[in-house]
Amino acid sequence: MANRWLRLEVYPLFAAVGVAVGICGFQLVRNICFNPEVRVSKENRAAGVLENFSEGEKYAEHFLRKYVRNRAPEIMPSVNSFFTEPK
Template sequence: MASNRWLRPEVYPLFAAVGAAVGICGFQLIRNICINPEVRVNKENRAAGVLDNFAEGEKYSEHFVRKFARNREPEVMPSLNRFFTDPNRN
C-alpha cells in the first residue's frame, strides 16, 4: 500500500515545507514574467532590443517589502534580543 507508506503524519511537515518552497518559486516566476522590465514575452517587445528604462527598473526593484525593511534592524526577535543584551534591565 503506497498510501500507507507516504501519508503518515510524520511526512506532513515535509509536504508543507516543499509546498511553501514551490509556492514561493511560483510567485517569483510569475512576478518576473509579468512585471520585470527586462523580461519580454511577446514578439513586439523582444524586437525593441535593449531599452534604457531606468524609472521602470527602479520601480520594480524598490518594491513594498524592501521599502518596509530598509530602516529596520536585522533581527528576527528584537524584543528577545533586547531582553538578553540590555545591561540596564538588571
Template sequence: MASAAPSAWKRWIRPEVYPLFAAVGTVVGICGYQLIRNITGNPEVRVTKENRAAGILENHSEGEKYKEHKLRRFVRNKSPEVMPSLNKFFSDPKIPN
C-alpha cells in the first residue's frame, strides 16, 4: 500500500489540476465566510442558551445593519453586467451610413 500514495500524488497534483483546486478552494472559502458571518452576525441566529431563551426580538435596526453590508452598498449602483463594454458593443445596432 505504500506505493499507492506516490502514484495518487502524481496523478492529482499536476499543473492541469491547479485551476480546479483554486476554484474549489475559493468556493470553500466563500462558504466558510458565509457560515461564520451568519453564526456571528445574523440577528436571527442565537448560539448561546441565554439568547435562545429571549424568544423573538423586534430588533429591526440590527437586522437592517446585517442586511446592508459593505458589498451590497458597493454594488448597489453598479451595472449588473460582467462586461458592460462588450455587451454594449454587441447589443447596440450599427446605423449604416
C-alpha cells in the first residue's frame, strides 16, 4: 500500500503542495501576529478602531515590497535582454 503513494512521480506533487501550505501558513501567522487591524486579545479588541496610520504603513511597506519597488518586472532579465535587444 505504501509503495503506491511513494513513487518517484509523486514527489513533485508533495513538494508543490508543501510549498503552497508553507506560503499559506506564513501569511496566516504574519496576519495574526503583525497586522495592526487584527486584534486577538480581549483588551486590544475593546480598544475599538484606532487611528494608527504609521503602524499600518509599516505593515504594508515591508522589506520585499521596498526591495522590488524600483526593479524591472522581469523574472530572467538576461534571457529577456538576449531576445529583445538587437545585436
